[in-house]
Amino acid sequence: MPSPHWLPLLREIGNLKRVRSANQTGSVAERLFALAWRRLVAGEETNSVARDVTARALVATRLGDLDAASLHAAGLPGEAVREILGNGFDAAAVLLDAPARRWLRGGSPQVHLDDDADPGVSMAVPAFVERLARQPRAGATTPGRSRLMLEPPENHAEHCLCVAVAAVLLAPETGADTGCVFLASLAHHLHNALLADAGFAGETLLGEWLAPAISGATELALGELTPALGSRVAEACRILPDVETAEGQAFHAADTLDRVLQMEHHLRAASTTMAYLQNEMALVHAGPIKPFQDALLDRMGLAA
Incomplete structure (x- = not known):
């Protein structure tokens, strides 16, 4: 089970749902969600995507939307940009152990903290990515009580991205496979690309039809992927129903904490x-x- 020492960093990861800038559309979390799927569709290996997206998220907790492109445009030389982004990563990664920091910053392929253009940028993202970014989460609901809405709501793309990054960070504590928990976290609300989020109260009213509705909506979303990628996503999502596996524990820890920290x-x-x-x-x-x-x-x- 994860240690409470992760809470400050996970709160800052959650704040990426709220960081925006004039030259970009959507929050940092929303755009990293799209980037992750764009790279996966382009055929990049899951662990590589997980590493790069997590590293970028850590940098953004310190620098917000100050990225390589805007710093280069302001006239800063490449070496200065690399140093600034590296310092941002180092400042955010103080809670990580040395192997995790090395993995996120190095290896093959190199983590591209200072890229002007993201690999796979020309690849179209699946249609469900945009729909999840437009789909607000329900807020707090329970049968027999009025829905509690806290504005502005997060969207499902933002939630899934923050859960995915948190799961990557927490995976070593449970011994989970990083790529598996990252992919499952990105995909755990695919059904909401079609189904509006009615919350716990609404879901209870579907009764025996809840599982078939979720399954059918998920299959429609998976159909937007190549058969190979769709199979990888479906296989990763096998961890979602329980906490008997290390991967299930990492995912549910990340998902639960993100939901509660959003309200907090x-x-x-x-x-x-x-x-x-x-x-x-x-x-x-x-x-x-x-x-x-x-x-x-x-x-x-x-x-x-």
């Missing part, structure tokens, strides 16, 4: 105080004009 995000934001923001988060941070800023906030009655 809203509660933490709602309970944050101005004292925490000013004193702990350095909302007005150190610099040459900080004395003026502090005096201004004090005069306006906003100092905490």
